[in-house]
Amino acid sequence: MNSIVKENKMVSPYFLFFLIHSTQTGIGVLKFQAHIIKGAKHDAWISVLSFGLLLHVVFFMMLFILKQSSNGDILSFHKDVFGKLLGGTLNILLAGYFSLFSLFTLHNYIDILPIWVFDGIAPWEYFLLLSVIILYIVSGGFRVVTSISFWGVIIPSFLLLSLLYLLSYAEVSYLSPVFHYGVKDYLISTKEAAPIFLGFETVLVFFPFIKDREKSGKWGHIALLYTTILYTTITLITFMFFSQGKLEHLTWPTLTMIKIITFPFLERFEFIFIFTWLLVVMPVICVNLWSAIRSIKLTIPKTKPTYLLVGFLIMFFFVNLQIDEIQYANLFAKIVIYCGLIFLFGYIPFLFLIAVVRKKLKKVTQTVTGTSQ
Numbered sequence: 001m002n003s004i005v006k007e008n009k010m011v012s013p014y015f016l017f018f019l020i021h022s023t024q025t026g027i028g029v030l031k032f033q034a035h036i037i038k039g040a041k042h043d044a045w046i047s048v049l050s051f052g053l054l055l056h057v058v059f060f061m062m063l064f065i066l067k068q069s070s071n072g073d074i075l076s077f078h079k080d081v082f083g084k085l086l087g088g089t090l091n092i093l094l095a096g097y098f099s100l101f102s103l104f105t106l107h108n109y110i111d112i113l114p115i116w117v118f119d120g121i122a123p124w125e126y127f128l129l130l131s132v133i134i135l136y137i138v139s140g141g142f143r144v145v146t147s148i149s150f151w152g153v154i155i156p157s158f159l160l161l162s163l164l165y166l167l168s169y170a171e172v173s174y175l176s177p178v179f180h181y182g183v184k185d186y187l188i189s190t191k192e193a194a195p196i197f198l199g200f201e202t203v204l205v206f207f208p209f210i211k212d213r214e215k216s217g218k219w220g221h222i223a224l225l226y227t228t229i230l231y232t233t234i235t236l237i238t239f240m241f242f243s244q245g246k247l248e249h250l251t252w253p254t255l256t257m258i259k260i261i262t263f264p265f266l267e268r269f270e271f272i273f274i275f276t277w278l279l280v281v282m283p284v285i286c287v288n289l290w291s292a293i294r295s296i297k298l299t300i301p302k303t304k305p306t307y308l309l310v311g312f313l314i315m316f317f318f319v320n321l322q323i324d325e326i327q328y329a330n331l332f333a334k335i336v337i338y339c340g341l342i343f344l345f346g347y348i349p350f351l352f353l354i355a356v357v358r359k360k361l362k363k364v365t366q367t368v369t370g371t372s373q
């Protein structure tokens with residue numbers, strides 16, 4: 001696997017853990033429980049665990065694809081296999097997906113602020129403030145994006161410990177009986193759980209920036225396992241805290257639980273939780289936006305990353321105004337989620353099969369060449 005990235009722009013292998021986990025942990029953590037309960041009810045934690053473990057297979061496919069590419073990323077693999085024109089088109093489509101995912105995360109975070117914090121401030125004002133932060137981080141390059149991913153994992157981890165406080169209110173009987181539902185119910189919950197695991201596919205673009213890539217794959221698997229354990233734990237705590245009937249009517253279950261936590265010096269702990277959660281969503285936004293810009297830059301070399309970044313933010317601003325209404329927001333969410341699922345479980349296996357065939361053909365060609373000589 002060759003690389004076109006200078007070593008001073010690369011990061012150590014263990015940062016792959018923070019990059020992958022941070023891109024999977026977004027605003028969905030605050031509300032996914034109300035969706036996954038639609039199928040297997042309080043058995044839905046099994047679907048969350050199963051889906052998280054399944055992603056290890058997808059990640060293995062990704063690593064294999066990257067090993068067969070000329071520059072260690074999916075962008076070069078597209079051009080190696082499909083040629084410059086079709087490969088470049090696929091890279092642009094990939095950039096579109098990453099930019100949509102970035103906007104989706106940004107919109108969801110802005111959507112939560114008027115509801116839980118300041119209802120007198122317009123969403124576009126939040127957007128302008130966050131745009132300045134995004135502009136600063138992404139324009140700083142991959143190492144700056146990696147640093148925000150690092151802190152986006154470390155600092156909020158202490159907040160998640162607050163969920164252990166809720167165990168004193170847990171009712172274990174809410175989880176009984178186990179394995180009570182049919183396969184169809186578990187599949188419904190699995191589909192609803194899928195969006196919270198999306199985001200790590202950006203590794204297909206930023207992987208050349210990881211040192212010792214041949215040995216760094218383990219950090220990606222550790223990140224996926226950590227995310228799976230985290231989501232399964234949050235699911236179990238939520239299901240032991242709320243009854244089925246109550247949970248089905250909640251929009252933000254995690255925040256509703258957090259509301260009961262109070263301190264003598266702080267009455268509204270959820271305010272701290274929401275504002276600190278900005279550190280969680282910022283890596284998702286920035287890594288995806290950086291990946292979109294790099295996909296376009298390597299496909300159309302004459303484009304300037306700074307202009308692309310500003311252009312994306314301007315486009316985000318106007319699109320965000322249009323999807324302010326609930327029906328458009330729901331449609332936008334469905335588009336992003338289905339694109340992500342098709343990409344992970346349709347396109348990646350397709351590229352994996354191509355990579356396997358190419359590798360075998362190379363071996364056959366080398367064998368024939370060696371025999372003839």
